[in-house]
Structures are given as structure tokens and as C-alpha cells.
Amino acid sequence: MTEAGITVSWSMKPSDWLDIAAVIDRAGVTAMVRYAVDTKATARQPIRYATFFLRGGWKGLPPAAAQVPPPRPGGTKPPYCGDPDCDEISRTREVEDDRGIRSLQRCPDCHPASKGQAA
Numbered sequence: 001m002t003e004a005g006i007t008v009s010w011s012m013k014p015s016d017w018l019d020i021a022a023v024i025d026r027a028g029v030t031a032m033v034r035y036a037v038d039t040k041a042t043a044r045q046p047i048r049y050a051t052f053f054l055r056g057g058w059k060g061l062p063p064a065a066a067q068v069p070p071p072r073p074g075g076t077k078p079p080y081c082g083d084p085d086c087d088e089i090s091r092t093r094e095v096e097d098d099r100g101i102r103s104l105q106r107c108p109d110c111h112p113a114s115k116g117q118a119a
């Protein structure tokens, strides 16, 4: 709060602290500070008490989850190719060269770094 240029008295009743803790849990500190900055910019009188924000709008802040877009399904990894030589976790294949030396190589079909490259 102070970092955002807002200096207010945090003296309040214990029940108000419980309310603020509930708002932090529900909406998050970022939303509270944003609301406080907006309110201070439009307030006609200096705001001296944090309870002003609490009664003025923090209680009405929407839950933080409602503001966050849902995560993209599937993540960033391409789908597992299903090849028996391919390890589903590491997306690598054990390859044996002409001299019989085995080594792990990125799966050309489903390793994330291989995606988009010409086959």
C-alpha cells in the first residue's frame, strides 16, 4: 500500500481486520491496491483510514479467480506420439547407431523442441 503512494491509518477494530483478511483471501492484495489508488484519485477529501476503502468497496471486489483467464488446456507440450521407442515423460528416444552405441535423442514427433521443424 505504501509503495503505491497511499498512506493511511490501519487502526481499526479487530472485526475490520477479519473483514480485510477475508477480502485478501478472496480478491487479493493487487485488486485492493488498484481499488485504493482509483478511489484516492477521485476522492474529494484526503483518505486517512484504511477502513474507508474497506467500507467503500473492498468488500464488493470480485473474487480474484473471476479475473484470471482460464489456463489453456493441454499445456505447451505436443501430444505424446505413442511410439514404443519414445519415452512419454522425457519425449526422447533411445537410438542405436551403426557401431551399436545407444544414445538418447529428442523424439522428432513429439518433443517440444522438435515441434514446428521440418520432418
Ligand SMILES: [Zn+2]
Binding pocket: 080, 081, 082, 083, 086, 087, 091, 107, 108, 109, 110, 111
Ligand atoms: Zn515421441
